[in-house]
Amino acid sequence: MADRLGRWSSGRGPLYLLLASRLRQLIDDGELPPGVLLPPDRVLAAALAVGRTTVVAAYDLLRAEGRITRRQGSGTHVAGVPNGEQVEDAPVDPLFLDSLEARDDDVLLAVCAAPGDPPPQLAEAFARIAPELAYVDNDIGYYPYGYPSLRHALADRYTSRGVPTRSEQILVTNGGQQALSLLAHALVSPGDQVIVEAPTYPGALEVFRQEGAVLRGLPVGLEGFQPAVRERRPAVAYVIPTYHNPTGSVLSALARQRLASAGVPVIEDEVPADLAFPGEPVVTPMAAYGDAVTSIGSLSKSIWGGLRIGWVRAAPPLINRLARLRAVHDLGGNVPTQLAAVHLLPLLDAPELHHTLKARHDHLHAQLTQALPTWDIPPVRGGQCLWVRLPYGDGNSFAQTALRHGLAILPGAGLDITGTSDSHLRLHFRARPPDLTEAVHRLTQAWHAYRPPATRTHPRPTITI
Template identity: 75%
Template structure:
């Protein structure tokens, strides 16, 4: 691609706050993710692009390096800088699997088993029952235009009571209702981050959070699961934000101990670093597993994010943020710009469902499906390392050789779409991993393992590393 052509596509990339290289990387990131810069596209050399943009060469080099660290581009001496996805000289049909979550959320009748999205496959009967209960409530509404940027009061009250039950005194003014947990993360990123800000994340972690932070042009720094080494990283990086999944971590299923929770929460408070606690998987424990206190029980520096998408149904787009009242007000202002408020009937129904979360009997079904998948993997793929978990929705499987991206590409040819680990880890250490969820019905889990086994029997790792395009998966 000629420098002047890329310059034209970039448009007014330098408008905004933050270092020029971060703004340039943010604009190029959007072009790559939107497909305007397709996989394999050759980008201009550093000096040529710098001349076309009238900036210093170091600005272009720094932007390229940021995109390279995210896996969006590759830089090789002799073959130039290319958009990741098609290795230099490779055929288009050998491009890696691109598990863009918009595709994986849709229903397909093409025979492909979608093992990317870990979510309930059906709404439980409680959803229809809750909607039936609110019909009279809707009939009694008068003098109400229906816009609630903070969320319907009755739902804010129900969520606040639930936090209080788990040892976190909360008032409704500390709750903002969102259209799912993903919107909650996006609102927080928009409110708390400026371009170039550093964010500490676990490696690996939920990829939807990574994309939300990247949309804010943040620089992501990975730490081991549980944010091990947090205090040293704060001293070195001076982050604007940190993000952790302490209970039934996505994707590893690990649970942070009470002592580790207390230490992390208090360290964040001492460093004055806002800490986002993702509690979306917290209700997915197996029978007999205790419900641990949220991190917010130990510090006011913790901002909690919750959702009904994993415990009830993804189609019920209800999430929330718990935080200091001034932050909730800021979030509501941002949220009002986007959609003025959420779906009132859905929030009224959710107010009933929140009070029933502990009685929905998810635990036994989750454990049964976990045990079914884990046993099949142990029997048919004994060389894989797949630790069992005690809650959550996924197994974190390590391949004995090869990498998750090329294996996922091979699995797709067998009619199985799976999520490679590389897109979940900003450090690049998860290349040999796959996230395998157990939310599907047992017959589908059995068929998935059959296709995994068939794929593994013929799989040969490529001689050239396959680079994924960053993607969101749930």
């Protein structure tokens, strides 16, 4: 094992974070496959010439992420079992990669919240830009910052929402996830403190973990942010202020102003911000309250996940730095897609999107409350998810029961680093009504068959992260 870890101790940050980062890479790359027995704490500590507490802390961090399991008398194993078999206490992958592509079986996917079908306007937009492509001349097509017309359109959209913006403040990316990854790489070093909401978008947790960050969870809206800034001196804070993923909450203007003026760089995730229900007031982005706020957005949740268009709005020096980082891996995004996106931006304000969201929310909420009256299912005013609390048991073990009944759902434990959302589920309402009805049917069958485990599926970690 020691030789497979390589030079894990080189770099900045606490040793346990660096060790966890290297083990995470080996697990995610498949070099440590599911079910593999890892060395005992003392054995690995001796092999690496570190204290046993370093190994324990690294193992505990990976257990909290669902990548390993630890049991008294059974040892430490990589999570899952060979050949993809399902077991009652198998954790759900935080990034749910298996649920991002269509499956051949009869399992309904209620995990990835995104539009199930591209709108007809998508094909129309590509038809409209065909003549533009025909007249492209003397242009190699590399635009690390993004195609100029789309940067201008995004800057104008921010300006119309109360945030004066120039095109030099916009970087176009291949989706919101790439935008967040670039920012994390630019702003976070191993061992840095990063403040996140608990719960929050699981893809963000994975991005910051990849950079070796020490995550500190605060309640939704980052309640207690200013004392945490004084105590922890974080490198950055990440917040979803508008139609929060997964709770659907909206941060008040006063709270936005306080966060923006706390003296810490804030990443404002605006990906769900365009998912308001009809009649909801327009919310001013947090970036309007201070230069310390960097905003990210995307068309994937509003129009279609296959339309890989995202962006960053930030000060020009940071945009320049991000473009240099992006060019190392990707010299520029797809130009035809960016040209089409210019024509698709008005869809974000089209009534059809918002009425469809509201109708599907109401459909799912009504069916759930009727079929499962003991569940706590608060309605929301926008977004794409319901944050459901089970009356007993835990989300991880129930997710395995649901999977055996043909439904893949996302348990709350993978969205909350504080361990306080174990009894929750995230259920999205982006699917067609017949699929939502069938999902509720399978969910109800799973609940009637569910028997909670005698102990926690995943014990809370023994370290504070």
